[in-house]
Amino acid sequence: MKPLKKTPLNRVHHELKARMVDFGGWDLPVWYTSILAEHKAVRSRAGMFDVSHMGRLWLTGKKAGAFLDRLLTKSVPRLDIGDAQLCLLCLENGGILDDLVVYHVGVEQYLVVWNAANIEQKFEWLFRWSGSDPDIIIEDSSSNTVMLAVQGPAVCQLKNLKDVSHLPRFGITQTKMGNLSALVSRTGYTGEDGFEIITDAANALPLWESFIEQGVKPCGLGARDSLRLEAGMMLYGHDMDTRTNPFEAGLGWLVDLEKGNFIGKNALLEIKHQGVKRKLVGFQMDGREIPRSGYRIFKSGQEVGQVTSGGYAPSLGIGIGLGYVPIELATIGSEIEIVIRNKPIPAHIVNRRFYKGGASNEPQRI
């Protein structure tokens, strides 16, 4: 077995006696004290997550912007310096290879933050299209930097984030936090206001400790998952993958078919023209049962789909989930059943943004 990969904060997690887990080859905390307590800290005040397992990729050079524009579903030339954009990386057939955030950091300088999943396949894809063009320089800075997500309604009151409180949602800036220099963006994956901070691995510990001193609660992957699910945010590899297209995943808003040519555009035009046969929906249980990823979805005794994400929603006190159903069932209020312990249990389709507070990354849509 390959040894697990460690983030620059790995020792801190172990010292805090966090429950650790192998998450796609990374040794990461699921929780420190309790998922519910950590979830609540983010909804009510502030929590922080070591998200250094996320891939951080620099694309620089004269053709870096044009190259990204050819690969991504949103217009890169329209992205001003200091702005970021959520977008998709699609295969030629329109299947989703990843959802990622592209940041226009400086002149001919782009940062891509993408998922840790299927990283080799994605690099292969990138290099296949970049070739050996000297004007496209691709550098992976994941291993020599740390990435911390500080999330919650009180983040702007934290002393080392006050100076960046002017940043708009999806803004990014190079800044000084105390005496350490960092790249800070107003982004996150919790449905709350928040920042994500990237800095040299050597700064990891002082940065972490400065937030601890201010009462920011360390949060693990468990709360990260329950928070994003409540906010209706999708998880790559569960709610979408190379076998799903953006329109059935409800991510059509991330696809700009008006922009110039990009990989997958022709297929996506065709898919949009044909219309989708199934759609990702949010649902909530009528009773107290909890749906889980992989459970089957039934309608009137017939299997119609599968749960792709599911769990207990701490802010709502009920079980919620995401899953694909035939397009004719994909309307709010539609009654379905989730098969739990071999019994069909009643549920109904609701708006995917289950938790209505906070400042979600995504506009409201089903």
Added chain:
Amino acid sequence: MNPKEYKYTQEHEWICSEPENKGKVGITDYAQSQLGDVVFVDLPPPGSQVEQLKKMGEIESVKAVSDLFAPVSGRVLEINQAVINEPALVNQDPYGDGWLVRLELSNSSELDALMDSDKYDEFVSRLNEEGSE
């Protein structure tokens, strides 16, 4: 600490014997700490029969679903309604208010196959050592 007078399974259930061949069943402190926040319990209905070391229900934490095993064979007399309504009781008081079911034992000699508290303490400390390696 794990109560002296209880008996324990390797799957981390406990049983506390009561007069007239009855017993109260729950999960141990180690089990609740491993599961994390319990948010749903699925218990066998009163009147149903359970079999020693066979699955009799499920406990769900925020993160995962785990099987609940019967420490002994018998008939379910009662389930803890308080835990159904407030599953967090399993975390807060696993040996007291967080009990799960009351059984009528069909064969009290089955208790001999379970660990006493000394053995169970040892069993858990071995697991903790393995876990910290």
